[in-house]
Amino acid sequence: MEIKVVKDILGANEQIAQKNRQLFDSNHVLAVNLMSSPGAGKTSLILETIKRLKGKTRVGVVEGDISSSLDAEAIGKEGVPVVQINTGGECHLDANMTSTALGSVPLKDVDLLLIENVGNLVCPAEFALGEHKKILISSTPEGDDKPFKYPLMFHEADVVLINKIDLLPYLKFNTDAFSRAIKGINQKVEIFPISCTTGEGIEKWVSWLLTQMSRRQS
Ligand code: MG
Ligand code: ZN
Numbered sequence: 001m002e003i004k005v006v007k008d009i010l011g012a013n014e015q016i017a018q019k020n021r022q023l024f025d026s027n028h029v030l031a032v033n034l035m036s037s038p039g040a041g042k043t044s045l046i047l048e049t050i051k052r053l054k055g056k057t058r059v060g061v062v063e064g065d066i067s068s069s070l071d072a073e074a075i076g077k078e079g080v081p082v083v084q085i086n087t088g089g090e091c092h093l094d095a096n097m098t099s100t101a102l103g104s105v106p107l108k109d110v111d112l113l114l115i116e117n118v119g120n121l122v123c124p125a126e127f128a129l130g131e132h133k134k135i136l137i138s139s140t141p142e143g144d145d146k147p148f149k150y151p152l153m154f155h156e157a158d159v160v161l162i163n164k165i166d167l168l169p170y171l172k173f174n175t176d177a178f179s180r181a182i183k184g185i186n187q188k189v190e191i192f193p194i195s196c197t198t199g200e201g202i203e204k205w206v207s208w209l210l211t212q213m214s215r216r217q218s
Pocket of ligand 2 (some may be wrong): 090091
């Protein structure tokens with residue numbers, strides 16, 4: 001009984017996600033869903049990405065948070081359109097919340113939409129939003145055992161960003177073992193080590209984004 005209810009919820013979500021996708025496609029928008037545990041660096045990554053794409057592409061942001069608009073305010077200072085979703089306690093974004101938010105995003109004036117999901121490594125992996133790519137940010141202080149603990153999230157990701165590599169000298173984090181564990185779950189995933197603090201690796205991530213955008217436009 002319970003399994004059927006979950007299937008119905010995910011089925012209804014999938015239908016709305018497909019409508020969101022059509023809206024992105026008809027407006028030539030690349031939409032990416034940024035997921036991570038709390039504090040892994042989603043907002044910092046968005047800020048770094050916006051800075052590097054200024055003058056190259058038009059970015060819009062959807063900010064998902066359980067409450068507060070602190071992250072949205074920080075992003076709004078960069079001068080890009082940002083729409084806040086407060087989930088009111090829900091621990092993930094779903095397609096319906098995203099659809100409501102999209103009503104306030106000027107999609108015609110956006111080439112890249114960054115959707116910051118709620119900080120959580122579990123259910124965001126199950127709810128499609130209509131995005132083209134799923135990005136997982138996993139930071140070094142969280143430990144290198146996360147692929148074993150949250151395999152669905154690592155399985156669903158198109159890209160894993162290993163953030164906070166500037167802290168590696170102080171941590172027992174084995175980047176090779178971590179990458180091997182991810183590849184064991186997901187062979188097609190791309191992995192980029194980055195630091196939003198020092199800027200290391202961010203250029204590679206940004207050029208990956210630009211490549212995805214040019215592929216979609218051609
Ligand atoms: Mg944030
Ligand atoms: Zn949830």
